Amino acid sequence: MSTTQPPGSAHAHDELPSSTVTLIVNDQPRSARCPDRTLLVELIRDELGLFGTHAGCLNGDCGACTVNVDGRITKSCLVLAPAAEGTTITTVEGLGEPGALHPVQEAFWEKDGFQCGFCLPGQLFATIDLLDHEDAPSDDDIRGALAGNICRCTGYQKIIDSVRCAAERTARTPD
Amino acid sequence: MTLTHSPAATANPDLDPGQSAGSNVEHGERVRRKDGDLILTGRGRYLDDIELPRLTHAAVLRSPHPHARIISVNLDAALRMPGVVTALSGGQAMPLAGPVPHYYDPAVAGERTAEFRCLAVEKVLYVGQPVAAVVAETLHEAEAALKFIEVDYEVLPFVTDELAALEPGAPRIFEDWDDNVLIRSAFAEGDTDAAFAGAAHTLREEIRIQRYNTAPMETRGYIATWGLDGVLTFHGSSQNPHPLRSNLATSLGVPETKIRVVAARLGGGFGHKFHGYPEEPLVCVLSKIVGRPVQWLETRSDSMLVGAREMVHHIEVAFEDDGEIVAWRNLIHANIGALGSMAGWGMSFVAGMAFPGPYRVKNYDVTSLAIVTNKAPWNGARGYGKESAALAIERTVDRVAQELGLDPVQVRRRNFIPSDEFPYWTAAKRLDSGNYDGVMDKVVELAGYDALRLEQVSVRGEGRLFGVGVAFELTPEGGDFPGDLVRGFDTSTVRVDPSGDVRVLTGVTSPGTGNETGIAQVVARELGVSVDTVTVYQGDTDVSPYGYGNASSRSMNVGGGSALLAARDVKERLALAAGVLMEDDPAALTFADGWITTTNGHRMRFSEVARAVFTQSIAIPAMNQPQLESTRTYGPDNLLHVPDEHGRVSPYPTYPNSGHIASVEVDRDTGVVRLLSYAAVDDCGTVINPTMVEGQFFGAIVMGIGGALWEELPYDNSGRPVAGTFKHYLMPRTPDLPEIRIGSQVTPSPFTILGTKGAGEGGVAGAVACIANAVNDALRPLGVTAHQMPLSGPRVLEAINTAVPL
Ligand code: FES
């Protein structure tokens, strides 16, 4: 899916109403100038170079573009970039890194909760959000929490197993 | 390179437990998915994540008409739009690119064919056909400029219905054909007419499967860039990068050595990323014109243009009092749209070939017509016609059970091909092996079938519509189609570095399924090293040997098989060196846990021996094999193209199978189906990594459920597709599904080197059929059937409303 607005194409930015958006992304202060019609997912991917946030529909349907904005999980294709001015954002890159995965990422690897991985931002953020609010989620809680995220590869069963596994682990390690 | 056929009994070490001792990774080990940490942390790179300097963006203007003559295309206004670098019409593209080569040209099968250009030249044949293209600095600018292209059309009569397309006066899709039939495939055995005449019972049904596709979460995309040396680098979301390279060379008139295709990490394939699309040569031509890299990305609504599966089965079955099925007759009408160069049309062939499924039915007469219409062309879709066949076969088996008042499980058991009759020939298949009763036993137990039937009695007693569905799926896999670049063998190189690290370069690709992990396991096991030291390279035509990529659940059979043979060669060379260094018989060495050990307990690290091969060979004369590399090609036995004494051939070598049982409740007032339980057991032969195989099976089952209940690509009366987003095209989501329980049985294929049969596709067909049977079982008290898929609320309600009030 297309989200592209190459950084070099300054002339396009000049001709359209544009703003400078300043925000904190994965603990780093960032700013970028972009046309006001730019979607947050475009800002994240094309201006900030964080390609882990994916665009599967640009229509709010799939969840592949999910990030955390000021503590709330958000489909970044449904937000205009200027509306994110002053926010604090975590993208999937900010959850963990190779060698130091977030416990939910660990659970997804162990339980094979993904195949192609394209849908992962939505599944991971929805799981983290669920477990933030619910120590011992029921199966209905889990299915409800993941409802906004389409996965074509897994049939969801191993995603649900991953969420259960993550829930057990988080429950065992109170912080 | 020679094609290695392995005699079944001798070349299958996995059937001999004695030989697996001493290996580091046993088959069946749950190794975690390779690169999982990268993918989980957003560090996997897909097509749209590739950054190239001076990249430009293409947008495509598509036909708004289902059938029209192009009178003129005026690009002037578009060229003046901000950011626009170039624009191109079909006429201008003509001299720059030849026809898009077919994925598998029907002409190779002796049938009619048609040519398709990257941009339509004289006529458009479907809504969505590319007509012109714009390249701009940004995608937004390219898309904005499309609105300023003026195209003058003369609208022509169109036909989107397959039966209407067969009428004598129907609009002709291809003017030089004398009707709208691409191919008529016939599959027959025995004396069907006599069997029908002599049978105690017959019945007939019309069963329709809708147009829908696979909707991977990542859509397609391509980036073309020409180097100063004239080399075209083509990054593409492609399941088959080598054949795509060959076809680009043909289409562009460029030596194949001047093209490199790099398949990016795929966000799902499922057939959607088979090649033959007009945008493939188009981006190359555009990039050549602008002298900069050009990227094109499929929008979600573009992706919903791609069709598949739409078929009607006019099916009849003849059977005896005890449930024995004696004959089938089926006429299939497949509405394949305007053909195109992609891989879709073959699904109509496979839908017929798949008969008579897992059943020992000696009389059948099946004809499948691929009918062209003014809908957008098909591409391959997971199931590849087998889901359509399974739906028709399994629905009629259930109808037989219903007519006779027998249990549907019993009727299936009555008709299964017995385990001792393999290999078993049908008209166009030789089935490798199977234990269908065993699979059925397991799924009956896993599903709690008897309890479900008891529950049904009590729930029906309350007046509710509760159904139990049973289905059995047989999935021909690993197809080999000589004459074009769709083959059933593949090639891998195994290389050991002086460090002892292992590289596998293979012609099979992974669309995100995890076959790289399985292939690494096979090689690690053979060499007795940790799977973490094995890296698998796929998808780059400058790196991997020529191969046929990802299709037909072939990757472990032939990617794993060829890698195993190459690993054995390398192991032999390492053994030779180790034998010299440790003064022992090379044949007596064991390779395990990263060590090579002699019979009397001396040992060297695998890495030490590897280094010695590079540093000591030739200097020590007995060490005369200085290179740790081998390239081998492997194809299963049972690819049979030379007709046997009955004139039979078999293009598919392996036949995984699965049993499915589901329960549903149908809301009488709305027709909405609620899926209550689902259990399935598969048998795909030897399993290299159960975790990956389970993942494939779950994904396939849910894809089948989605197609059975919701997913659809309808057209309106004006010949336009209706679904363009996931608000119209309804994908399964977590709350729609119950816990899915699966099990497995292992009946190795005697014809593949690993005993594998192929995993990936299997499950779609069984799920489509199982859900259809469950819903129809639920509707039974009303005396109605629902045979038009998908079984969405409105459609089931329509069936309910045909019930005669009691
Ligand atoms: S891309 Fe945002 S929800 Fe699909």
Ligand code: FES
């Ligand atoms: S893992 Fe491929 S879409 Fe979810």
